[in-house]
Every structure is written in C-alpha cells, then in structure tokens.
Amino acid sequence: MSMITIPDFPKTKKLKSIAVLTSGGDAPGMNAAVRAVVRYAIANGVAVSGIMKGYSGLLEGQIEPMKLSSVANIIQRGGTVLKTDRCPAFLKRSVRKEAANILVRKGIEGLVVIGGDGSFTGASLLEKETGFRTIGVPGTIDNDIAETEDTIGFDTAVNTAIEAIDRIRDTASSHGRLFLVEVMGRNSGFIALSTGIGGGAETIVVPEAALTLGKITGAIRRGIARGKTSSIIVVAEGPKPGLATRIANGLAKNGFDPKVCTLGHIQRGGIPTAHDRMLGSVLGAAATAYLVSGKSGGMIGLRENTVAFVPYRDVIGKKKTLPKFAMSLAEILAT
Numbered sequence: 001m002s003m004i005t006i007p008d009f010p011k012t013k014k015l016k017s018i019a020v021l022t023s024g025g026d027a028p029g030m031n032a033a034v035r036a037v038v039r040y041a042i043a044n045g046v047a048v049s050g051i052m053k054g055y056s057g058l059l060e061g062q063i064e065p066m067k068l069s070s071v072a073n074i075i076q077r078g079g080t081v082l083k084t085d086r087c088p089a090f091l092k093r094s095v096r097k098e099a100a101n102i103l104v105r106k107g108i109e110g111l112v113v114i115g116g117d118g119s120f121t122g123a124s125l126l127e128k129e130t131g132f133r134t135i136g137v138p139g140t141i142d143n144d145i146a147e148t149e150d151t152i153g154f155d156t157a158v159n160t161a162i163e164a165i166d167r168i169r170d171t172a173s174s175h176g177r178l179f180l181v182e183v184m185g186r187n188s189g190f191i192a193l194s195t196g197i198g199g200g201a202e203t204i205v206v207p208e209a210a211l212t213l214g215k216i217t218g219a220i221r222r223g224i225a226r227g228k229t230s231s232i233i234v235v236a237e238g239p240k241p242g243l244a245t246r247i248a249n250g251l252a253k254n255g256f257d258p259k260v261c262t263l264g265h266i267q268r269g270g271i272p273t274a275h276d277r278m279l280g281s282v283l284g285a286a287a288t289a290y291l292v293s294g295k296s297g298g299m300i301g302l303r304e305n306t307v308a309f310v311p312y313r314d315v316i317g318k319k320k321t322l323p324k325f326a327m328s329l330a331e332i333l334a335t
C-alpha cells in the first residue's frame with residue numbers, strides 16, 4: 001500500500017456547523033470517512049450532524065448531532081452506519097430547495113456527501129440552485145469517478161474478488177476446468193481489470209473493450225496449446241448482468257465446457273482493507289477542512305496519489321478511462 005501524500009489542509013474556519021451523509025451504493029471504507037468527518041470537525045470546534053439514509057433521510061429530517069463517541073468502533077465495519085438510499089425525488093428542483101431549507105433551519109451551513117457520480121450530481125444541483133455549500137467524497141466500489149485515481153471501497157472489492165478467484169482456481173486446476181467469473185462493473189472495467197491482473201486471469205472482458213467470442217476462444221486455445229489445463233476468464237457484468245453466462249453459452253457451442261460463477265453482492269460489503277480505511281479517513285478529513293474553510297462545489301479526490309480538490313464540473317458525467325496499457329499488460333502476463 002503506497003502512502004497517500006497529505007498536503008496541509010486549509011486552516012481558515014468560516015463555517016460553524018456542517019452535516020454528513022452517505023448516498024448511492026454502499027462501499028467499505030465509508031464508515032472511516034464518516035468517522036473522519038465527525039472527528040475532524042469536532043477537533044476544530046465545528047458542530048457536525050449525521051444524516052441518515054442519504055437524501056431520503058435529509059428530506060425526512062433524520063438529522064442528529066454527532067459526538068466523538070457517535071463514530072466509535074465503526075472504522076473496521078463495512079457498509080455505512082449512516083445507512084444509504086436512492087432517492088428519486090431528489091431529481092426534482094423543488095425537492096432540492098426543500099432539502100436546503102431543512103438544512104438551513106437546523107443551522108447547518110455545509111454538507112459532506114459521500115457517494116458516487118449520481119450523489120455528486122444531486123449535491124452540485126443543490127448548491128447551484130440554492131447556494132447551499134456541498135463537498136463530495138468519492139465512495140464507490142467501481143472506481144468509476146473521473147479525476148480521482150481511487151475511490152473508497154474499490155480496494156476492498158478487488159481483494160474480495162481476488163480471494164474468490166483464488167478459491168475457484170483450486171477447483172479449476174484440480175478438475176482442469178474453464179471458469180468464467182462475473183464481477184461487478186456496469187459501465188466500467190476497473191474491478192475486472194484489477195481482479196484479472198491480481199488473480200492471474202487468462203482473459204479479461206470489460207465494457208470498455210469489445211472482445212469477440214473468437215478472441216476469447218483464441219486465448220483459451222493458446223493456453224491449452226502451451227499446456228494449460230485450466231483457465232479463468234474475468235468478466236465485468238456490463239450494462240446487462242448475466243454476460244458471463246451468455247459468453248459461456250457461446251463457448252459451449254464452440255466445444256468448451258465452461259462453468260460460471262457470478263460473485264454478485266459479496267463484492268460490495270465486508271471488512272474494509274487497510275487501504276480503504278486510510279483513504280476514507282484522509283478524504284473525509286480533507287473534505288471537512290475544505291468545506292469548513294468555505295471551499296465547496298467539488299470533490300476531494302486523489303491526483304498523483306495526493307489529496308486534491310476538483311470542481312464538480314470536471315467530475316460529473318465524465319468518463320474515467322481504463323488505462324489501455326494495463327489491458328495489454330494483462331494479456332502479456334496471462335500468456
């Protein structure tokens with residue numbers, strides 16, 4: 001684990017009361033971020049409230065003042081103690097205005113939003129339309145947020161998937177079998193790529209690069225020709241889950257006898273790795289420091305492994321590209 005470079009945080013204190021919520025898909029390490037927001041705020045004399053169930057809880061007024069002890073014993077737990085939700089109502093401008101009114105009535109001056117691209121879109125619109133200050137912390141297992149090299153939960157999800165692959169490989173090599181392992185990643189292949197490289201997969205299928213059945217069978221046949229008795233293909237689920245099964249059906253028609261293992265939700269939860277605890281802690285504290293100093297309208301991410309503020313406009317709706325060379329490297333290492 002490389003050490004994150006932590007530049008000095010802003011020292012000015014403009015805000016006296018802030019709140020924090022988690023939104024969208026849960027990710028291991030979110031609790032470390034919540035803990036960091038609460039403890040950094042209190043250490044700097046700033047009042048901090050916890051909002052339950054993301055934007056839904058905000059609209060329902062589920063807002064409680066947090067103490068140092070409110071976040072005790074949570075850093076090692078997956079999921080999010082603040083709970084999370086998807087809140088379709090937040091897509092409405094009038095509802096966002098109501099959300100800002102609720103926060104203002106509570107004397108809250110700024111909001112830390114821990115979540116993904118969708119949650120940042122909501123936060124950004126809330127701020128643009130009402131002037132209410134928000135700051136984002138990237139928390140998603142998919143690592144699909146632009147302008148940050150890493151997101152909270154990605155490392156844990158990849159480690160979970162690799163552990164599963166190691167187990168599957170025992171069976172694959174004992175029986176001389178071909179396995180397709182489907183991992184998460186609707187629009188992005190970061191989990192598949194890292195899992196594939198770290199798990200020594202023969203082939204990796206990602207949404208970013210169309211791979212024909214011919215190419216997949218070619219890779220398997222090359223492996224067999226050089227004496228491999230088992231193969232593992234890592235498949236990102238893509239926009240329509242079940243892709244691994246569809247590929248397996250195609251392979252079966254070409255004379256193979258593949259088995260499919262879909263990892264599904266076991267990749268989402270679990271004890272956060274040391275890396276995700278560190279990342280959550282650093283990004284949560286940095287977001288709090290920036291917000292309290294009056295900086296808002298963006299996300300705290302990692303650039304060149306260094307904590308950095310990035311405006312929402314450079315993040316939201318932007319595609320984070322999968323490093324092309326990593327894909328070819330995976331191919332080279334699998335031969």
Ligand code: ADP
Pocket residue numbers: 023024025055085086087088089090091092115116117118119120121122123125140
């Ligand atoms: P993530 O934050 O992990 O990308 P979602 O895309 O599910 O997760 O978004 C989480 C929540 O953020 C949504 O349920 C909604 O409340 C809010 N949100 C998402 N997109 C928008 C949008 N275009 N406008 C306003 N709020 C949004």
